[in-house]
Amino acid sequence: MAKSKSGAKVKKSLGDRIVDVIIYVVLGLIAISTILPFLYVFAGSFATEKELTEKAFFIVPTIWSLNAYKYAIRTANILRGLRNSIILTAVGTTMCMLFSLTFAYPLSKSHFRGRNFVMNMVIITMLFSGGMIPSFIVYRAYGLYDTYGALILPGLISPFNMIIIKKFFQGLPVELDEASYMDGANDLQIFAKVALPLSKPVIASISLFYGVGFWNDYFGSMIYLQSAEKYPIQIQLRSIILQSSAIVDNMANDFDMYGTPPDKAVKMACTVIATVPILCVYPFVQKYFTKGVMVGAVKG
Amino acid sequence: MAKKKMIKLPDGSEYEANRTSNSKYFKQHIWLYLLLLPGLIYMIMFRYVPMGGLIIAFKDYSPFKGMWGSPWVGFQNFTKFFSNNDFPKLLTNTLGISLLQLVLYFPAPIILSLFLNEVKNMAYKRCVQTLVYIPHFVSWVIIASLTYQLFNVTDGVFNIIAKNLTGSTFDILSKASTFWGLIVGQDIWRETGYGTIVFLAALSGVDQELYEAARVDGAGRWRLMWHITLPAIRGTIIMMLILRVGGILNTGYEQIFLMRNDLNLARAEVFDTYIYTKGIKNGMYSFSSAVGMFKAIVGMVLVLTSDRVAKWFGESGVY
Numbered sequence: 097m098a099k100s101k102s103g104a105k106v107k108k109s110l111g112d113r114i115v116d117v118i119i120y121v122v123l124g125l126i127a128i129s130t131i132l133p134f135l136y137v138f139a140g141s142f143a144t145e146k147e148l149t150e151k152a153f154f155i156v157p158t159i160w161s162l163n164a165y166k167y168a169i170r171t172a173n174i175l176r177g178l179r180n181s182i183i184l185t186a187v188g189t190t191m192c193m194l195f196s197l198t199f200a201y202p203l204s205k206s207h208f209r210g211r212n213f214v215m216n217m218v219i220i221t222m223l224f225s226g227g228m229i230p231s232f233i234v235y236r237a238y239g240l241y242d243t244y245g246a247l248i249l250p251g252l253i254s255p256f257n258m259i260i261i262k263k264f265f266q267g268l269p270v271e272l273d274e275a276s277y278m279d280g281a282n283d284l285q286i287f288a289k290v291a292l293p294l295s296k297p298v299i300a301s302i303s304l305f306y307g308v309g310f311w312n313d314y315f316g317s318m319i320y321l322q323s324a325e326k327y328p329i330q331i332q333l334r335s336i337i338l339q340s341s342a343i344v345d346n347m348a349n350d351f352d353m354y355g356t357p358p359d360k361a362v363k364m365a366c367t368v369i370a371t372v373p374i375l376c377v378y379p380f381v382q383k384y385f386t387k388g389v390m391v392g393a394v395k396g
Numbered sequence: 397m398a399k400k401k402m403i404k405l406p407d408g409s410e411y412e413a414n415r416t417s418n419s420k421y422f423k424q425h426i427w428l429y430l431l432l433l434p435g436l437i438y439m440i441m442f443r444y445v446p447m448g449g450l451i452i453a454f455k456d457y458s459p460f461k462g463m464w465g466s467p468w469v470g471f472q473n474f475t476k477f478f479s480n481n482d483f484p485k486l487l488t489n490t491l492g493i494s495l496l497q498l499v500l501y502f503p504a505p506i507i508l509s510l511f512l513n514e515v516k517n518m519a520y521k522r523c524v525q526t527l528v529y530i531p532h533f534v535s536w537v538i539i540a541s542l543t544y545q546l547f548n549v550t551d552g553v554f555n556i557i558a559k560n561l562t563g564s565t566f567d568i569l570s571k572a573s574t575f576w577g578l579i580v581g582q583d584i585w586r587e588t589g590y591g592t593i594v595f596l597a598a599l600s601g602v603d604q605e606l607y608e609a610a611r612v613d614g615a616g617r618w619r620l621m622w623h624i625t626l627p628a629i630r631g632t633i634i635m636m637l638i639l640r641v642g643g644i645l646n647t648g649y650e651q652i653f654l655m656r657n658d659l660n661l662a663r664a665e666v667f668d669t670y671i672y673t674k675g676i677k678n679g680m681y682s683f684s685s686a687v688g689m690f691k692a693i694v695g696m697v698l699v700l701t702s703d704r705v706a707k708w709f710g711e712s713g714v715y
Contacts, residue, residue, distance in 0.1 A: 217439060226449050379526075
């Protein structure tokens with residue numbers, strides 16, 4: 097076989113190249129199997145009900161149709177859910193970032209007195225918690241039942257995210273603090289004018305984590321929200337997936353103008369509506385979050 | 397985590413911990429304490445008060461009498477739970493799903509990272525990474541909905557194709573026997589890609605010259621992997637294993653809650669779904685708090701034990 101000795105470039109043997117090809121193919125297949133369900137549902141949401149029932153699988157519909165979307169928007173309260181989710185995510189993420197950044201900053205200073213005490217307090221909450229029922233009773237006693245407060249306030253500071261932010265602050269050069277103290281700046285000014293502007297990567301990635309959490313939340317809304325007009329998109333989507341057939345039957349007459357009630361396509365359209373916002377943000381933040389996670393991957 | 401490092405501070409001796417008195421330090425850094433305050437109030441109100449609320453596990457709580465007014469019952473809620481027939485069932489299901497995850501899902505990101513590490517074409521690698529991270533950001537509701545659309549018996553893609561090929565359909569969504577596999581399958585599909593991040597991060601720190609040198613010495617692909625790549629991620633693997641073992645009772649209730657139905661309930665009831673059903677649906681607050689407390693304590697013991705074991709083996713541990 098290939099005897100590779102001197103020379104910077106070591107030639108690959110035939111066996112090596114075959115293994116290479118296998119690796120590339122397997123990775124390609126994994127990537128495809130990840131994305132295929134999304135493509136199918138995306139295509140299906142624009143297809144006619146006829147095509148959906150006749151063809152087992154396709155990723156390009158022969159006839160493009162917007163019926164499912166028209167139907168979803170008209171009947172399923174999907175826009176209301178979308179609006180609620182956008183409000184919840186925007187307000188929730190902003191508040192979480194505010195609390196997490198201000199909490200992490202003092203803890204990132206090695207001279208900060210009381211640091212160990214507070215850090216232990218945080219770590220205890222990572223190890224042990226009151227659990228679902230005591231939390232439910234306590235938050236209800238705070239008057240949070242059926243308000244967005246019950247979804248936002250309990251998660252204001254995720255210990256994990258806070259530690260990632262703290263690590264990032266710790267990585268900022270100490271000389272900056274020194275120089276600012278010399279100029280007579282106080283800690284608040286240093287935090288706001290020096291530390292925060294340098295922390296864009298971690299702010300972007302942690303915002304993404306919090307934002308995705310709010311956008312995706314289902315269980316919290318299910319436990320705490322009672323009024324249907326407050327339901328976020330995930331709850332709407334869930335009820336559509338479970339009940340759509342019934343709704344479609346009721347609305348069948350109303351729907352003659354569009355042809356057959358697109359039961360299957362409506363479910364797909366609603367799935368797409370709930371997924372797309374996340375996928376739109378994702379590419380912009382991706383470069384940040386890999387970095388952010390790496391910082392946090394080193395033990396807290 | 398607190399290393400006793402003496403503080404080399406910005407503006408000189410004033411800041412040295414043992415020189416400045418506490419009150420002087422406090423005045424100098426009043427803003428740091430003010431910044432910390434909102435978070436501290438949050439921690440107490442939303443993390444510690446609910447912990448205190450666990451006293452209802454030892455009471456017969458009724459919403460009318462309140463947390464303090466309800467009568468004490470000692471360990472009655474706990475004994476009721478342990479002597480209950482549901483207990484072995486919950487334990488079996490929770491451990492069953494967790495162990496299946498440990499065996500099938502835990503190694504998946506490691507293997508995928510090793511594969512990605514072999515790819516020399518950066519554009520291809522980045523493209524694969526971008527795609528496999530996506531499912532992590534998608535909600536369980538959406539994943540449950542995708543699963544339903546792909547696998548339901550009447551018009552799911554999988555079953556239409558299966559029927560054309562084999563003549564029979566496979567009802568994996570509403571059978572108890574397939575439930576664990578279904579849950580772990582979803583986990584693998586959703587988290588494998590994202591799970592590679594920590595391992596790839598560890599691998600990015602490996603000096604490429606190590607590979608070069610070993611290759612010149614005639615080491616093949618497998619030896620490079622065995623002697624360079626795997627040792628580089630050993631610490632990370634152990635850390636993830638600690639977290640995994642520590643969370644063995646956390647089976648992810650949103651996911652299970654969304655996938656379970658009347659037909660597969662026998663294998664689908666785990667601690668968290670049980671706490672929800674008994675507590676919030678049936679109003680047995682004290683009983684389900686006791687279940688929750690049992691779970692939380694066992695969970696904590698597991699985390700601390702596995703952490704200790706890791707340190708025993710010379711790894712750094714998590715806490």
